[in-house]
Amino acid sequence: MKLISVIGCGYLGAVHAACMAELGHTVIGLDTDTEKIAELAAGRAPFYEPGLNELLERNVAAGRLKFTSKYRDIADADVHFIAVGTPQLATGEGADLRFVDAASDALAAVLPRHRKVAPLIAGKSTVPVGTASRLAKLFGKRGAVLAWNPEFLREGFAVKDTLSPDRIVYGLPEKKSEAKLAEKLLDEVYARLLDEDIPKITADYATAELVKTSANAFLATKISFINAMAELCDATGADVTTLAKAIGHDDRIGKKFLRAGVGFGGGCLPKDIRAFIARAEELGAGRSLEFLRNVDAVNSRQRMRAVELLQESLDRPLEGATIAVLGAAFKPDSDDIRDSPALDIAAKVAELGATVRVTDPQAVDNVRRRQPERLVVDTVDEAIEGADAVMVLTEWKEYRKLNPKRVGKQVANKLVIDGRNCLEQGEWRDAGWQYVGMGRR
Template sequence: MSENTTPLKLSVIGCGYLGAVHAASMAELGHEVVGIEVDVAKAESLAAGRVPFFEPGFEELLRRSLDSGRLSFSSDMADARGAAAHFVCVGTPQRRGEYAADLTYVEAATASLIEVLGPGELVVGKSTVPVGTAARLAEQVAARVPGAALAWNPEFLREGYAVQDTLHPDRLVYGVPSLSGADTAVDAEKVLDTVYARIVADGTPKVVTDYATAEMVKTAANSFLATKISFINAMAELCEATGADVKQLADAIGHDDRIGRKFLNAGLGFGGGCLPKDIRAFMARAGELGADQALTFLREVDNINMRRRIRMVELARQVCDDSLLGKRIAVLGAAFKPDSDDIRDSPALNVAAQLQLQGANVRVTDPQALPNVRRHWSQLDCVDTPEEAAEGADAVLLLTEWKQYRELDPGSFGKVVKTRRVLDGRNALDREAWESAGWTYRALGRRNV
């Protein structure tokens, strides 16, 4: 076995969504991995093969990695001792009342890890952090543990595709000390190449750069995607004003290979735990650096995105004869995107709550997210199936484009509603099929027939 394919002992600090997937994936690659999670119940649950969130393919990966004997979980940081690389995978939520990222968990995890860190070992940041964080943490590591070092290796996981994105990423990015002005005996690139040996061998593109660039890659990528989504939603606003059709517009401009069709689906906009907080943290950090004018456009990106939710409520009122009071509304979808149970900053739930505040009787359904909805949005009425949600409904709103909702038969589904009105908040339904079955179809940015 060559040097670059030698299995390593690794630790993963923080076993939420990112950390748990990363830990199991590294074990799948052949390494000995210990996941460190301060939440004892979560650590025990993962150790027993119980998955605390929904992610396609992850449960099978977790159990396979546990059964191999290469993966374990602990709530004791001391169990991370002796690992060649320690991956910091804790959350960086938006600070309450501010745009900036809250680095409390990153700083606490790094401080605890330093207590057990040894010379020659590598701390690897994967959390999404403001530019400048890695350099500051690298100084702390070097000061406390001479001979240890820090690298930054941002993650690019898409919820619903996290296992695929970890084991078969479209690129690897290393922010290494040697390109960041730090003098260290640890060859960070070599260690990371050993960690990702199978991925590197597959020919995955690799960018080796300084800390600042590596930190910016994730936020820049998310800002670009958010901008593209908000661009087509801004076009949807113009389409509604002019009578144009945003889906056909997106198809037409998407044929230009400089633009591409991906992320040009007009609708309710983005949510979740990454894009909204990342673009806001990016703006906040630019302001701290005196470069706020460079990112002022992101404020409008954010505004356009939030306007989509308001517009969806207005459209629901319009189709319900200009009054939501007492109307029964079925909401299909609660997660911020399909193939996930994540309801953080969910546009669907935001719309559902606004409809209810304006007097509608709202019933929400979702294939995976209902336990989270019942836990955090107890004011909403949740039901298990689309048919239960739509029984006697004055209007049906598709707000998360789950496959089972896209494939509903509009003829049989129409038998349970009071009035066949559907609002396609994701431009995901076959308009012709629904209209042929007697439904009034409306969607954001689509021509009103």
């Protein structure tokens, strides 16, 4: 078993640290946010991720998992994972690499220069292609070897995706001796997973970096494609759910990511495809990814489309109306509100003069903290009481299972905008509701 450090304890890093400890390694998680470190050291995740608290509690109690804010505490680790965030630049579409560079510089400064076996630095952050080659030179001066080991986590399924991934990718150095060492150390880290015959793919740095960004771009393209079809279905009277089911049976296309709705959000997909475009332009290959600008535009368009459907369907002006918004997180099983379509739509509706009440099973505290201007309530009952319309904008199980007859007794007007096409429309219509889905008119 290895001594592992994980630098950056956000969604990616905290989950990775806990899962590496679960695999039997001794792990030290590092973050500059001391409040976050204190929470994690007490066995509590500072965000909602199913199954993570149990992993933290078990491995902290067993002594396999510790947390620190001091780089000197991780200096002797065999493998260092860099898992810090790469947000979108405030001044453009590219990725902001300040945190990656700061973490790399701080780590390089404490690495011991002479070890019998060189330490391995494994990048997990989503970065523009070319970043690994640059960082390899920095760590090479300290006698360390760099690999790139991209993550493929879905929020809400991050623990499962780490402990049972559908593939493991190694981006290895050109120098054969370094590549052999990096692969050996990563094989030891992931030994239990590799014993389960999870596919392992070895590649060069650039390919490993592109695996993550191109996968995100492809998923975003599928989502925006079916959302574009949803608007066409609205215009023609077709039904997008039946359309998606029919084309999804084609094994060249597949059924996943063909659910129409208000589009994707979160802290990864939107900023990653924009950074992908920006990096392609820097490399002189921008025209090859021009289609992704349309993908991004369709995604943004869906949010306004939900507002338009509300305006078209409401039997009164939006100004002065009361609208219940069910959902604030960008997806269910998460409290992440970064680039949330639900909150974006809520803001647009409020700007048009409506009173908007927002609720969510997990994200209300984040909304109150980050968007104090938003009217947030704790329960569905508080949100829908006397509402002129209900908008379901995050497909939480609690919302999918709502009883339309019971809910109908509390609202002023039985209009539901199903922004995720997650409700059983026949059940709601039978209960007297005007049901409006995305591409299901």
